[in-house]
Amino acid sequence: MSILSGKKILLGVTAGIAAYKTANLVRLFIKSGAEVKVIMTPAAKDFITPLTLSTLSKNQVHSSFTNEEDENAVWNNHVELGLWADLFVIAPATANTLAKMSSGVCDNLLMATYLSAKCPVYFAPAMDLDMYKHKSTKNSFAKLSEYGNIMIPATSGELASGLVGEGRMAEPEDIVEFIEKDILNKLPLKGKHVLITAGPTYEAIDPVRFIGNHSSGKMGFEIAKAAANAGAEVELITGPSKEMVSHSLINVTRVVSGDEMYNEAHKHFNSTDIAILSAAVADYKPKFVANQKIKKKDSSLTIELEKTKDILRSLGEIKSSQFLVGFALETNDELENAKGKLQSKNLDLIVLNSLNDKGAGFGVSTNKVTFITKAGEVLENGLKSKTEVAEDLIALITTKIHA
């Protein structure tokens, strides 16, 4: 899945011959799962028709402040367009538009939108080689870089003038790749390794029976997705769960028992930067596992249980620089119990779930949690979807590890 999937891309097309290539660029953005709206400068319409770009983008193309063909003309709100966009890509960007961008000249819809956009702006210059080399153009590049705009460099090759040199707009495939790489490199958890445990564990009684619990694993899977979307490489160790995930940055290992989860977690902990243990590991397991199915003979049956290994506690004992996060599911004296666990298990953060809160806990798609940090902060989170809780948790961890 492309990182551009679900992104809102505003494409600004200016009047260069390379504008004809934007048909393919729109197609590639759409193919990657993005939503696309196009703004053109009036002169760009000489190079490619708005109809082509509106058909491919499945959105109306704007080039002026009003809809001039319509007698009930409506105002094309540049502020709204700028706020709508997650990314603004100006391609091709002519020397004229670059000069206007660098000095703030606002004489068309594209420029007004550029000046009001709050999102990252990428621009792909396209012009003749002498224009590209001109000191004035270089000054525009420097100014735009100072503004935080990102240049997708032109390439060398045959130009519309017949001359050969630097100034060709990057090919649409390369523009898409450039933007994808740039976004990935800037993700807040890029390069971080995150270990997550999820789901229940099943502790065997005999070949057909086990002790388990109602954990669905959903919270852990959502945390894995949120961490991967933040650029982390995720090792997700899950007990028996129906949840599925397909993400290039998530490696899923499926285990059954607490002992297997313990071994897997320890295998990866050394190379982990952040460990989030959300699994509902069984606290006890049968001391002896019968080789054969236990037959019903007597009127009662006693199974002797022994404690399972506490994975979280064991990682807290050996942790060095890892940021360690645990969960606490409590029914009484919630804050006190959670703070106690944070301390005794040597955690950096604990996520408190109170079973007294409606909509929190096992088997539901919502959760109401309180985050408690090592420094003693108590951050209450309202009732939210598990997806949002996971995103909030990852955002909080990100601020903590970068603090």
Ligand code: CTP
């Ligand atoms: N945990 C773990 N391994 C275990 C038991 C728990 O890694 N064998 C982790 C859970 O994933 C969770 C945290 O420990 O992050 C809290 O688990 P919980 O069962 O609520 O707390 P306990 O410390 O086991 O205490 P109690 O059951 O008495 O509340």
